[in-house]
Amino acid sequence: xxxxxxxxxxxxxxxxxxGALLLAGCGTAETGDGRGGxxxxxxxxxxxxxxxxxxxxxxxxFNASQNKYTVKIQAFPQASYNDSVAAAATAKKLPCILDSDxxxxxxxxxxxxxxxxxxxxxxxxxxxxxxxxLYEGKLYSIGYYDAALALFAHKSALVDAGVRVxxxxxxxxxxxxxxxxxxxxxxxxxxxxxDLGTGDSGIEWWTYAYSPFLQSFGGDLTxxxxxxxxxxxxxxxxxxxxxxxLQSLVKDGYSPARSGTDAFADFVNGKSAxxxxxxxNSGNLSKLGADGVALPPPDLGAGPKIGGGSWQWxxxxxxxxxxxxxxxLKFSLAPKYLAQFxxxxxxxxxxxxxxxxxxxxxxxGPKRFFLDESKKYAELRPPTPGYPYLTTTFAKATQDIVAGxxxxxxxxxxxxxxxxxxxxxxxxxx
Amino acid sequence: MATQTRHRPTAIxxxxxxxxxxxxxxxxxxxxxxxxxxxxxxxxxxxxxLLCFILAFTNARLVSPEPTRFIGLDNFSRLFQDPxxxxxxxxxxxxxxxVVPLQSAFALVLALLVNSQHKGTNIFRTLYFIPVVTSIVVxxxxxxxxxxxxxLVNQLLQTVSFNTIQGTDWLNNQSTAMPAIMFMSIWxxxxxxxxxxxxxxxxxxxxxxxxxxxxxxxxxEKFRYVTxxxxxxxxxxxxxxITIAALSxxxxxxxxxxxGPRDATSTVVFQAVRVGYQQQATAYASAISLAFFVLVLTxxxxxxxxxxxxx
Numbered sequence: 001x002x003x004x005x006x007x008x009x010x011x012x013x014x015x016x017x018x019g020a021l022l023l024a025g026c027g028t029a030e031t032g033d034g035r036g037g038x039x040x041x042x043x044x045x046x047x048x049x050x051x052x053x054x055x056x057x058x059x060x061x062f063n064a065s066q067n068k069y070t071v072k073i074q075a076f077p078q079a080s081y082n083d084s085v086a087a088a089a090t091a092k093k094l095p096c097i098l099d100s101d102x103x104x105x106x107x108x109x110x111x112x113x114x115x116x117x118x119x120x121x122x123x124x125x126x127x128x129x130x131x132x133x134l135y136e137g138k139l140y141s142i143g144y145y146d147a148a149l150a151l152f153a154h155k156s157a158l159v160d161a162g163v164r165v166x167x168x169x170x171x172x173x174x175x176x177x178x179x180x181x182x183x184x185x186x187x188x189x190x191x192x193x194x195d196l197g198t199g200d201s202g203i204e205w206w207t208y209a210y211s212p213f214l215q216s217f218g219g220d221l222t223x224x225x226x227x228x229x230x231x232x233x234x235x236x237x238x239x240x241x242x243x244x245x246l247q248s249l250v251k252d253g254y255s256p257a258r259s260g261t262d263a264f265a266d267f268v269n270g271k272s273a274x275x276x277x278x279x280x281n282s283g284n285l286s287k288l289g290a291d292g293v294a295l296p297p298p299d300l301g302a303g304p305k306i307g308g309g310s311w312q313w314x315x316x317x318x319x320x321x322x323x324x325x326x327x328x329l330k331f332s333l334a335p336k337y338l339a340q341f342x343x344x345x346x347x348x349x350x351x352x353x354x355x356x357x358x359x360x361x362x363x364x365g366p367k368r369f370f371l372d373e374s375k376k377y378a379e380l381r382p383p384t385p386g387y388p389y390l391t392t393t394f395a396k397a398t399q400d401i402v403a404g405x406x407x408x409x410x411x412x413x414x415x416x417x418x419x420x421x422x423x424x425x426x427x428x429x430x
Numbered sequence: 431m432a433t434q435t436r437h438r439p440t441a442i443x444x445x446x447x448x449x450x451x452x453x454x455x456x457x458x459x460x461x462x463x464x465x466x467x468x469x470x471x472x473x474x475x476x477x478x479x480l481l482c483f484i485l486a487f488t489n490a491r492l493v494s495p496e497p498t499r500f501i502g503l504d505n506f507s508r509l510f511q512d513p514x515x516x517x518x519x520x521x522x523x524x525x526x527x528x529v530v531p532l533q534s535a536f537a538l539v540l541a542l543l544v545n546s547q548h549k550g551t552n553i554f555r556t557l558y559f560i561p562v563v564t565s566i567v568v569x570x571x572x573x574x575x576x577x578x579x580x581x582l583v584n585q586l587l588q589t590v591s592f593n594t595i596q597g598t599d600w601l602n603n604q605s606t607a608m609p610a611i612m613f614m615s616i617w618x619x620x621x622x623x624x625x626x627x628x629x630x631x632x633x634x635x636x637x638x639x640x641x642x643x644x645x646x647x648x649x650x651e652k653f654r655y656v657t658x659x660x661x662x663x664x665x666x667x668x669x670x671x672i673t674i675a676a677l678s679x680x681x682x683x684x685x686x687x688x689x690g691p692r693d694a695t696s697t698v699v700f701q702a703v704r705v706g707y708q709q710q711a712t713a714y715a716s717a718i719s720l721a722f723f724v725l726v727l728t729x730x731x732x733x734x735x736x737x738x739x740x741x
Contacts, residue, residue: 083707086493107710111493201688203708258602260578388493392708396689403602403691413513420508421711424489426496 033096034321039071039328040095042085044311046075050344057340058332065331069324071097089113096319097328100141101204102309103381103391105133109140110385110429115317116140119330126351128371130308130378135385141312142329144338145347148279148374149209149306150294152264154190157273161187168296168372177298181254184273192256195272196249198402199259206395207381209276210246212297212305215379217242221394222418227384227430230418234394235411238301243407245300250402257402268292279370282346296373308378310347348374385428389421482723485716492710505717515718518689518696519725525612525697526676533616533676534623534668541627542657555628559621566618570685573614577601577686601687604694611682611695619675623668630664631657666737670730677726698722 033040041059045051052075059071074095076084082104088094089111100108108114116138124132124139133141158165161183166172172180184193197209211221219239222230233239249255260266267275268287276297285292297304313332315325338354341347342361348370349355360367382390397414401407422428486505490498509515540558544551561569576582577600584597600610638656647655680699683689689696689704698718706715 089493107493110495112495113493258599385494389709389711392704399688399690400692403604405692421709424504424508424711424714425491425494 033094033316034069034319034324037069037321039069039097039319039321039325041071041073041328042081042095042098043073043075044078044081044099044101046077048078048345051341054337054340054344058337062328062331066327069321069328071328085113092318094316094318096321096325097313097315099311099313100133102130102133102141102143102312103204103207103383103387105141105312105314106135106383107385107387108314109133109135109138112317114140114314115319115322117142117315117329118326119333123330123333126353128348128350128374128378130374130380131310131312131350133309133312133314133383135383141314142333143310143312143350144332144341145310145350146308146374146378147310148308148348148370148378149212149276149297150279150282150370150373151194151274151297152267152277152281152285153274153293153295154267154270154288155291155293157184157187157190160189165293166295166298168369168376171296171304172298174298174300177300181249185254190270190273192272193254193274194249195259195263195267195275196246196255196402197259197263197276198255198257198399199261199263203392203395206398207391208307210398211381211394212307212379213246213300214239214242215305216297216300216302217245218302220382221390222382222384222386224382227382227386228422228427229415230390230422231415233415234397234418235408235415239411240407242300243401243411246398247401247404247407251404257404279346279348282367282370294369296377304377305379306373306377308374308380384430386418386422386425390418393417393421479723482716482719485713486720488713490713490716492707492712494710498713501713505714506721508714509717509721514693514696514701515698515721517693518698518701521608521693521695522677522679522697522699524608525615525679526673528609528612529616529676530669530672532612533620534672536616537620537623537668538627540620540624541631542653544624545628545631555625558624561618562621564618566681567685569614569618570682573610574601574686577610602691604691607687607691607694611679611686615676615679615682619672623672626668626671627661627664630661634660666733669737670733673729673733674726677722677729698725 041055043052043055045055052073056073059073063070082101085094085098085100085108089108094113100114105114109116117140119139119142124142127142128146130146131143132139133143155165158180161180163180163183164172164176166176181193184190197205200206207221214220214234217238219236219242220233223233250257260271263272263275264277264281264284266272267277268284274295282294285294297306313329315322315329319325333350335351335353335357338349338351339357342349342354342358349358349361355361355368355371359365361371362368381387384390393414397410400410485498487500487502488498489496489501489504544555544558578584579597579599583600587595587597598606600606634657638660639652642652642656678699679697680703683695683697683700684703687695689700699722702715702718702722705711705718
């Protein structure tokens with residue numbers, strides 16, 4: 001019996017070792033950290049052929065423009081991208097060049113995944129502020145474009161209700177906005193005056209979409225002076241006002257408690273007079289012809305706000321050819337490429353030079369609204385390494401509030417949870 | 431069928447090989463055959479479990495430059511003060527207490543129905559089993575559509591009740607979200623346990639039923655004194671597997687409600703995954719998992735004790 005066990009154990013260890021060796025063997029393939037002249041580039045847009053196409057074009061042009069380095073693309077589906085980066089970072093196998101969703105940049109920079117960028121200042125200055133990923137005063141990432149939110153509306157619904165159509169320069173005040181909702185509802189032509197888009201269960205949508213309203217009331221996710229507490233910001237008087245307002249939109253029947261799976265399609269089909277959505281739907285807005293308009297959000301006290309920051313590019317700290325990676329980024333930021341992104345999909349070009357090259361984005365052009373809106377009202381999500389905790393907590397609190405939870409109680413608990421997390425993490429280096 | 435099973439010659443009877451392999455070769459073969467399973471268990475079960483035990487007492491983060499260090503019981507004191515944890519625990523037990531008896535009883539009824547020798551029972555067996563072989567994620571997405579305010583469930587309710595019943599927004603209503611998920615979960619998994627009951631039923635010798643017939647028993651007496659005692663081992667197995675499956679409720683929640691509305695469907699496993707991945711608090715998630723492990727272990731031990739062989 002003992003003998004049997006011994007043999008079995010030995011054989012098992014042998015098999016385990018063989019398995020481990022096999023795994024290790026797989027791992028020793030080309031790492032793409034720049035040592036062999038090959039720079040691997042990771043991107044989240046495997047599911048977005050239009051955007052990936054432009055990246056492929058840039059890489060092709062860059063590889064042809066010099067013969068020292070070769071950039072190799074690896075595209076991931078967006079849903080598994082962040083996990084892949086975290087796993088690669090743990091295994092010290094990050095690629096040289098990678099993209100990151102803007103609010104994650106401080107988290108990755110703090111963790112030491114990313115190296116600061118040293119791009120020419122003149123080049124950085126041309127960019128929209130919301131396309132720059134800054135952490136501790138250093139630039140860690142830079143974007144080719146930004147996205148923006150807007151109130152999309154049936155113009156006829158506003159005109160029929162006798163409501164002024166707001167512009168970027170003259171947005172609605174809170175009172176005007178409330179009157180507009182009342183009048184549209186009284187008209188009775190649309191089941192809902194405003195669809196908030198609450199059918200999306202993705203965490204980041206909740207923070208991206210509804211924290212600008214909180215900021216417009218004068219609250220925030222966290223205290224941006226110290227980054228050491230959320231008490232007073234997420235549960236202060238302004239925040240409680242925001243929560244009650246958001247809740248009342250649903251309670252008073254202006255907005256559905258839970259929107260359909262595609263709130264924008266519902267809006268196009270006449271189920272709602274207005275919908276709170278993003279620039280990515282501006283292509284679908286054309287289905288309404290002249291009746292479809294994009295409007296800025298109302299000024300709820302502290303000025304109109306929309307979320308800023310989309311996908312941005314960075315260089316990993318483990319890259320052995322950071323110089324070459326910088327060269328690639330510089331090369332890729334040429335106006336003609338930035339314009340390509342704006343042409344191929346519904347995004348805001350990152351510079352004025354690119355806007356001139358992309359039809360519709362020139363001053364006075366039909367798409368210009370989003371660039372002006374973004375320049376004027378975009379507010380970055382708090383650039384702190386603790387952001388992942390902030391966003392999940394805020395998103396959950398907002399979901400609870402929309403579902404009818406007590407505003408003060410919910411937000412106080414959120415503030416308590418966030419502060420505890422900060423304490424557990426040594427205030428994330430602040 | 432039952433008699434066939436009983437009289438089938440066993441492997442030992444048919445293959446008395448003249449030259450027995452030496453003990454050494456036998457041991458090596460055994461080790462070789464068991465090693466793939468052992469390696470997989472080590473790498474994907476034992477190592478993660480050990481890591482979970484260790485990490486629960488540290489400040490480990492998914493993404494952080496700070497070195498991991500031991501912080502004692504801090505994670506646990508945080509856990510016990512976390513209202514969401516207690517809420518999740520209550521939800522988990524609520525789900526298990528309703529689903530375990532209902533699902534096992536319903537599965538037994540189905541098994542008894544399809545155990546008869548009537549024509550077409552195979553079709554029913556297949557029908558009941560289809561949801562089991564469908565991915566739970568796919569099933570959850572479909573049911574999410576069906577539970578919508580204007581979804582199939584409400585349309586059906588209106589039609590059969592001649593518009594007297596107006597259904598609710600099932601998954602977005604605090605009092606109906608969990609029952610809606612329970613209903614769908616039972617529907618999805620009942621076929622699996624039906625098959626297990628069925629295998630139990632078919633081990634009961636037909637002679638016993640014949641003898642019972644001779645004694646002039648009715649159907650209920652046959653069930654009570656022949657079938658039920660004959661299902662002893664199957665019963666224990668089903669009880670333990672359903673309980674563990676019910677306590678680890680996750681996929682349906684993740685796809686259908688994300689723990690909402692207002693935490694009405696948050697479960698312990700869902701909370702652990704949310705904390706560990708989305709909030710990157712690896713150590714805290716490990717503490718939740720450890721608490722969950724202790725919970726499942728306790729429940730299983732209690733069940734083992736209650737269903738033990740009393741002889």
